[in-house]
Amino acid sequence: MPAFHEGLLTAGRRMPYLFQSDGHAGALDRFVAEQRTHILQLLGEHGAILFRGFGTTHAQAFADFVQALGIETLDYVYRSTPRTSQGKGLYTATEYPADREIPMHNENSYQRIWPRKLAFCCVKAAESGGATPLADMLEVQRLLDPAVLDKFRRLGVRYDRVFHGHIDLSWQEVFQTEDRAQVEAFCALNDIRWQWLDDDVLKTSQTCPGVVRHPQRGEDFLFNQAHLFHPSAIGEETLAFMLDAFGPELLPRNACYGNGEEIEAATLAAVRHAFSAAAVDLQWQEGDVALIDNIQVAHGRRSYRGQRKLLASLLEANQTPAIAELETAGAAHG
Structure with missing residues (x-):
């Protein structure tokens, strides 16, 4: 047995x-x-x-x-x-x-x-x-309008991050190094745009697929974190504080479509609802x-x-x- x-x-x-x-x-x-x-x-x-x-x-x-x-x-x-x-x-x-x-x-x-x-x-x-x-x-995906997947498939998602050091994660923790040259080498290798705003504030931007194909199943799957990185994920009160502290261009995290287009509020709400309903x-x-x-x-x-x-x-x-x-x-x- x-x-x-x-x-x-x-x-x-x-x-x-x-x-x-x-x-x-x-x-x-x-x-x-x-x-x-x-x-x-x-x-x-x-x-x-x-x-x-x-x-x-x-x-x-x-x-x-x-x-x-x-x-x-x-x-x-x-x-x-x-x-x-x-x-x-x-x-x-x-x-x-x-x-x-x-x-x-x-x-x-x-x-x-x-x-x-x-x-x-x-x-x-x-x-x-x-x-x-x-x-x-x-x-x-069954719970989402197919047009949502199609747009993520066509445009991808751009993730913008600003590492201020005193809020969210520091760039030292994110990249697991204190060496700015190592950070730049990692970014160059991974197609991440970077900009040092001063000695300790780093801004990065990377465009990734919004949908990927499963290598064994041969099916497309929604695969992104737009709903986490978008400022709407942190709630209105926290977002108001962040906007007052940093302004819209220097928020610690943000997400848009790969062409720079804003992701629709209805799309983000639909994705969050689908995750919750499928849990x-x-x-x-x-x-x-x-x-x-x-x-x-x-x-x-x-x-x-x-x-x-x-x-x-x-x-x-x-x-x-x-x-x-x-x-x-x-x-x-x-």
Whole structure:
């Protein structure tokens, strides 16, 4: 008899797919090594897999799981949130205050280098709350007007950032260096326009796709963070403060279409609604590990009480090509 069972966690939803150990399946890394082909096939079909009951409750066990997958890890550079390294290829999940929710998103879709897959490990579950909402992007797109996807596909998204040092992340943390020359080299390599406004204030701009094609499924998926980077994401009161402090051209974050055109308020509202409507909360148990297809499934974080520790690993680097015509058009508007 097998020492685990498998099937959908929730009937009627295609994800997450569950592997549940009965306590005799052995360490998760050995299980993955034996089932790797089957696991990766299921990931392509379902978009997210949950491993439960394997006792993966510390960083080394999670690192062994990642190694067993046989997929390269990415360093977290050109950051948008604070994280702490836990060893090669391992990081804490985003370190935002417990009372704040993190909107659903596809990891690193605001830049040209992004992970095809993500892995999470619950070292300590919160006292209450702290679920990770997952959104099936097929369902998100079903809820959107096809014209929304078409416009993002045609124009892409331009992300503008200004690193003021005393608000949001500093450029030193984002680029993981104190050396301005290293920042400039990274920007040049990744088609990021940059400008030093003074010795410690940096402005960057990068145009990325708004939609990407899944390499195995052959389908197009909405893939951007316009709804997070756009100033409307921070609320009217906070935005009023930011505009008073910095003005519209020097906001810490902003997003527009790749040609410089403003993204319609109705489009942003529709995207946010679709994510919310498609959300399925993953309620963590200690020792849980999740493997996610970053194109097919978006993720976020619910607020929580008590201590909570999740580890994350970014897997299988993808680099989308430069969008030369959008960069040229964007420069004319920037």
